[in-house]
Amino acid sequence: MTQRYVDGNALAGPLAEVFAVDVTAAVERCVGCGRTGPVAALRVYQQAPGLVARCPGCDGVVLRLVRGPDTAWLDLKGTMSLQIPLVASG
Amino acid sequence: MGVVSPGFQGRPRTAGPQLPPGQYLIEDFPVLSAGPTPRVSLDEWEFVITTETGQVHRWSWPRFRELPGETPEVDIHCVTKWSKLGTVWRGVSLDTLLAEVDTAADFALVDSYGGYTTNLPLEDLLDGQAWIVYEYDGADLAPEHGGPARLLVPHLYFWKSAKWVHGIRLLLEDEPGFWESIGYHDYGDPWREQRYQGD
Amino acid sequence: MARAAVSGRLTRRLSWRVARLVDYRDETPTARTLLLDVAGWPGHSAGQHVDVRLTAADGYSTQRSYSLAAPADGDRLELTVQRVPDGEVSPYLTEVYSVGDPVEVRGPIGGWFVWRPTKTEPVLLIAGGSGIVPLMAMVRARRTARSRTPFRLLYSVRSPADVYYARELARPTRGDDGLDVTYVYTRSAPQGWSGKPGRIGIADINRGGWPPEFEPSCFVCGPTGFVETAADILLALGHAPGRIKTERFGPSGG
Secondary structure, eight states, X not given: OXXXXXXXXXXXXXXXXXXXXXGGGSEEEETTTOOEEEGGGSEEEOXXXXXXXXXXXXXXXXXXXXXXXXXXXXXXXXXEEEEOOOOXXX | OOXXXXXOOOSOOOOOTTSOTTOEEOSSOOOOOSSOOOOOOTTTOEEEEEOTTOOEXXXXXXXXXXXXXXXXXXXXXXXXXXXXXXXXXXXXXXXXXHTTOOOOOOEEEEEETTSOEEEEEGGGGSSSSOEEEXXXXXXXXXXXXXXXXXXXXXXXXXXXXXXXXXXXXXXXXXXXXXXXXGTBOSSOOGGXXXXXXXX | OHHHHHHHHHHHHHSOEEEEXXXXXXXXXXXXXXXXXXXXXXXOOBTOEEEEEEEOTTSOEEEEEEEBOSOOBTTEEEEEEEOOTXXXXXXXXXXXXXXXXXXXXXXXXOSSSOBOTTOOSOEEEXXXXXXXXXXXXXXXXXXXXXXXXXXXXXXXXXSGGGOTTHHHHHSOOTTOTTEEEEEEESSXXXXXXXXXXXXXXXXXXXXXXXXXXXOOEEXXXXXXXXXXXXXXXXXXXXXXXXXXXXXXXXXXXX
């Protein structure tokens, strides 16, 4: 049993507590290897004290989220950029 | 408090003098992981202590296994709220490994194969409180539980007991590890329920 | 004023709402579909999920995510829950939870593993076990929208008794013209079924799927190992990575 991760889709609920847009539909660029892909396709390890999302290309940590009783901690230092689809304005 | 669903009890939540606040008892041994399980061959395995002056103490697997072993029987408490009582391990006391190390450091940053880190005061690794273990329940430590060797510091929350341990950096100033840098407590005493920063 | 309306909608989207059980259907001996009423439900797309929160009388609470099994229908939500032995939540939801009882739900959640009826490219759905749930929502959304988009569903189950929505999938349903369903049986097959039970393989996906030249949207849902295998096969057959969307069910603690 080596595959203990789920898809980045699993981040949708926890991140929806923090962001007004659905971040799982955003395209991220990994700091480690430069790979781009939807946040929904990251590898999420959730059997842990927090959520750890890793790059499917290099296994580097792209995003971490810890949810305390009344605080969330978000680490995006493994994310070079997030390209977020928005509803067209005007 | 949320809306109560009639008849919902949740998992059995045993409390008692043996259990720190907020913990419940389990019988199985859940596997927590923040990444893929690193596979470390014993030929390449090493344990490295680096002091604040850059002095390096290194053990290969054969040298490490020549050190005197101990068989601690301890209770473990995971910050995700499960506790497991009477776990039996075999390994080398950190007192043994640190005996020949000359340091003025107050802090330790433990690092693992796979990139995990965790920090704790150096004194919490001494005086029979911590081991590098290579057996659990009479068998070689399984990779998903941290084999070939993991740190065991049972008096702190179990995230401090780094799996796939590779080394310890001794530091004059505290440096947060993997979970400590994102909300978890720097010390993590289960009896004082130090789960998150500020607890 | 439009601005105020939008921020109000966003706030509401994430709040916990009380849902009450209206009715249920047993899909298999270990899986139950729950029909819930949630006042003011904002609607959702096929493939999205919800968080369900349960609170005990002593204040203890825990939550799980479940895929929605049907498209939006007013205040009505449909979830199918597989009972996990020794689980904490699923045994309650499939055995104890009764008509009229409340739970709390939050959602809809997730905007990526989603099919919308405005899409016209062919669709390949590959389900492993309870991974059928969000894919069934897509099948139903297609029917509801009277979409003519060609759908193929490849459904891997242990045995015929483990098939969810069995009657709905077996019987030709109005509006399901252009939906092909193929089964893969991993343990035991029904009488008269040609072939040997076994894990999903290249031949199954070749036969039950679309050629990559058709550029289908592929949705794969199931346990981690199943999804890994199916996605690898799709890539090997020449489907573009960007056309393959996956949702792995991890060890959830039930």
